[in-house]
Amino acid sequence: MSHVTDLTCLVCGKRYPPDGVAYVCPDHGNEGILSVNYDYDRIQRHISRERLARDGDPTMWRYRALLPMAPEAELPPLTVGGTPLYQTRALGASLGLRRLWVKDEGRQPTASLKDRASALAVVKAREKRAPVITTASTGNAAAALAGLCASVGQPNIIFVPASAPQAKIAQLLAFGAQVMLVEGSYDQAVELCLAAADTYGWYNRTTGFNPYMTEGKKTAAYEICEQLGWRAPQRVFVSVGDGCIIGALHKGFADLLALGWIEEIPRLMGVQAAGSNYLYTAWAQAADVLTQPPISADTVADSISAGLPRDRLKAMAAVRASEGAFIEVSDTEILAAIPELAAKAGIFAEPAAAAAHAGLVKAAARGEIGADEEIVLLSTGSGLKDVASAMQAVASRGISPQRVAPDLSAFKEMFATKARHDEETPIDRPNH
Ligand SMILES: *Cc1c(COP(=O)(O)O)cnc(C)c1O
Ligand SMILES: [Zn+2]
Numbered sequence: 001m002s003h004v005t006d007l008t009c010l011v012c013g014k015r016y017p018p019d020g021v022a023y024v025c026p027d028h029g030n031e032g033i034l035s036v037n038y039d040y041d042r043i044q045r046h047i048s049r050e051r052l053a054r055d056g057d058p059t060m061w062r063y064r065a066l067l068p069m070a071p072e073a074e075l076p077p078l079t080v081g082g083t084p085l086y087q088t089r090a091l092g093a094s095l096g097l098r099r100l101w102v103k104d105e106g107r108q109p110t111a112s113l114k115d116r117a118s119a120l121a122v123v124k125a126r127e128k129r130a131p132v133i134t135t136a137s138t139g140n141a142a143a144a145l146a147g148l149c150a151s152v153g154q155p156n157i158i159f160v161p162a163s164a165p166q167a168k169i170a171q172l173l174a175f176g177a178q179v180m181l182v183e184g185s186y187d188q189a190v191e192l193c194l195a196a197a198d199t200y201g202w203y204n205r206t207t208g209f210n211p212y213m214t215e216g217k218k219t220a221a222y223e224i225c226e227q228l229g230w231r232a233p234q235r236v237f238v239s240v241g242d243g244c245i246i247g248a249l250h251k252g253f254a255d256l257l258a259l260g261w262i263e264e265i266p267r268l269m270g271v272q273a274a275g276s277n278y279l280y281t282a283w284a285q286a287a288d289v290l291t292q293p294p295i296s297a298d299t300v301a302d303s304i305s306a307g308l309p310r311d312r313l314k315a316m317a318a319v320r321a322s323e324g325a326f327i328e329v330s331d332t333e334i335l336a337a338i339p340e341l342a343a344k345a346g347i348f349a350e351p352a353a354a355a356a357h358a359g360l361v362k363a364a365a366r367g368e369i370g371a372d373e374e375i376v377l378l379s380t381g382s383g384l385k386d387v388a389s390a391m392q393a394v395a396s397r398g399i400s401p402q403r404v405a406p407d408l409s410a411f412k413e414m415f416a417t418k419a420r421h422d423e424e425t426p427i428d429r430p431n432h
Contacts, residue, residue, distance in 0.1 A: 003043045004068045007034040007211060010313045011290065018068070023209050030194065031290065033313055034211040035251075036068055040258045046071075049230055049261060058082030060116055060219040066255055068215050073123050078109040078151045080119040081219055085227040085376070091344040092375075095364040099374040101233070103224060104347050106382030110171060112303075112350075113220060113245060113380045114144035120216035121205040122148045130203035132157060136193035137207075138186045138241065138303050139168030140381055145205055146175035157202065159193040161186050165302060165386040187294065187307045207244045208310020214248040221252025224376055225262050232262040233374040235324070237363075239355040240270040240279055241304035243315025245380065250318035266376070268324035270315060271359030273299035273334060278309050279316065280326040289316050300331045300389055303352030303381060329358040335393040337361065338383065348383030348390070356380070 006015045009025030009032045016025070016034070025032025047065040055062050060081030064071060085103045092100030105113035118141065125133045135145050136159040149156040158172055162181040172179045182189040190206060197204040207213050225232050232253060240246050246268055253265040272280045276297035282289050294308035309315060319326060329337075337354035340361070341347050349357070356377050363369055383390050394400070404414050 002068050002070055003038050003046075003065065005037045005039050007036055009033075010035055010317075023204065023211065030209060033208060033311065035314070036211055036215055038066070038255070040255075044259065049226075052226065060119065060216070060223075063219050063222050066222070067120065067219075068212055069120070069123050069127070074126060076119055076122050076148050076151045078115070078119070078148060080109060080115045080148075081223065083107045083220075083223065085224060086345065086347070088345040088347075091341065094344055095361065096371055097364065097369065097375060098372055100377065101228075101375065102341070102345055102347055102377045102379055103220065103227075105220070105378065105380050106347070106349065106353065106384075108144075110140075110143045110147040111382035111385060112140035112144060112353075113217065113378070114141040115148065116219050117141065117207070117213040117216035117244070118144035118148045118205065120212055121145060121203070121210065122152060122154060124212055125154065125203040125205075126152070128203060131155065132200070132202040133205055134158070134193055134197050134202040135205035135207075136160070136182075136186070136190040138305060139164040140303050140385070141205070141207060142177070143168050143171040143175070146172045146177035149177070150175040157196075159189045159196075161189050163302070165388070167385050167387065185297070185307065186305060187297075190310065206310070207242045208312075213244055214251055214311070214314065217245050217248030218252030218255065220245075220378065221249045222256065225253070225256055228374075230261055231374075232256070232264055233266050233376045235267045235269055235369070235373060236376045236378060237269045237271060237356045237360045238378040239301070239304050239352050239359070239380060240272050240315060240326070241276065241306040241309065241352065243270075243279060243309045243311040243318075245378070246270045247311050247314025247318045249378075250314070250322060253322075265322050266324075268318050268322040269359060269363065270319050270324065270326045271356050272326060272328050273301045273304055273355060274328045274330045275299035276301075276305045276307070277328045278307065279312060279319075280328040282312070282316065283319060283326040289313060299334070299351075300392075301334050301351035301355050302386070303350065304355060325363075327359040327362055329355055329362060332396075333358040333362070335389065335396060338390055338393040339397060339399065341379070342383065347379055349379045350381040350383050350385040351389045353380040353382075
């Protein structure tokens with residue numbers, strides 16, 4: 001038995017027993033996103049900070065008493081969670097911040113934070129003995145699901161926009177997923193996946209529809225606090241597409257607050273691409289996200305391109321309740337953030353992940369952040385996911401490699417010329 005008590009519809013507040021509903025509130029269709037509630041008193045009997053300190057398991061399953069699963073559930077073997085939290089002094093100093101940390105989710109098995117949700121999806125689907133799992137995705141959720149499914153031999157069918165970066169599609173194909181390249185937007189891929197899953201009875205992992213994906217992703221918040229010695233940072237910067245991750249961070253911090261393990265929930269700073277700024281706009285205009293119409297999304301940061309963020313209710317609630325903010329950044333700022341983060345912290349991020357850094361740069365430049373605030377930047381996915389954008393990012397800063405013949409005298413001549421040239425025209429290297 002898990003410690004879940006019931007599920008609440010975020011639209012009408014109606015409560016359902018854990019087995020009383022498949023994914024969403026029947027009264028509100030796909031808009032009726034559910035939030036998962038727990039019995040914290042019972043949880044306290046199974047988990048404590050002291051017990052965690054003695055637990056040698058570094059994966060997200062160390063927190064399984066706080067997850068919607070039976071303690072004896074069979075786990076996929078890949079190492080999900082336990083990603084590093086680095087104090088990045090040089091990066092912080094360049095922004096006038098003394099306590100800046102970066103959590104690198106690019107270190108997950110399929111190289112993005114989505115593994116946390118997909119691992120739980122595999123557990124839930126096996127609980128239901130589902131023959132097939134499906135998801136719609138901009139790419140990373142798909143790669144994560146395909147990888148986690150491959151690790152347990154679970155058939156899966158994936159819907160991604162045909163425009164997804166090559167690396168993500170390569171992951172899907174290599175992991176053996178049945179890949180449907182949807183000739184349309186991510187939003188259209190979601191609609192098709194929801195309809196197909198309903199038609200064929202597949203288990204559906206889709207974000208902002210399956211209520212448990214928030215639960216998998218919230219383990220990132222647990223790790224942040226545990227890695228800081230059970231202290232919550234003052235702010236977390238995270239990029240936002242559908243809004244599931246930021247909602248999940250809020251849920252994770254709220255769980256820890258309910259357990260009395262932290263004293264305050266950090267201010268959640270949601271960073272959106274200017275070309276996919278549904279939530280930023282709704283927040284700035286104090287609009288109701290239930291009625292605000294979709295926008296047409298277009299950004300280099302494919303993982304946060306969403307015309308109608310599926311988890312917008314949780315995302316907006318997270319920012320408002322934590323007294324955080326939404327920030328929008330241009331594609332130019334996003335691309336510039338890739339070599340910044342890479343050269344000053346050694347962390348190579350895909351555009352959507354670097355967007356969080358671009359948002360931090362913007363907030364710091366506006367003087368909105370105190371020099372002694374403890375800040376965590378969540379880097380949600382690896383730069384290897386989208387090499388074409390990384391190449392574009394360095395090229396636009398005038399950073400280029402030097403071509404040379406395989407010969408020392410040619411090298412010496414080239415090197416001397418280069419030294420003279422660099423002295424005359426110093427380029428804007430990110431680590432200077
Ligand atoms: C999915 C994803 C995001 C955004 O998460 P949402 O839950 O859609 O807001 C950000 N960065 C990366 C790398 C992602 O894969
Ligand atoms: Zn409802």
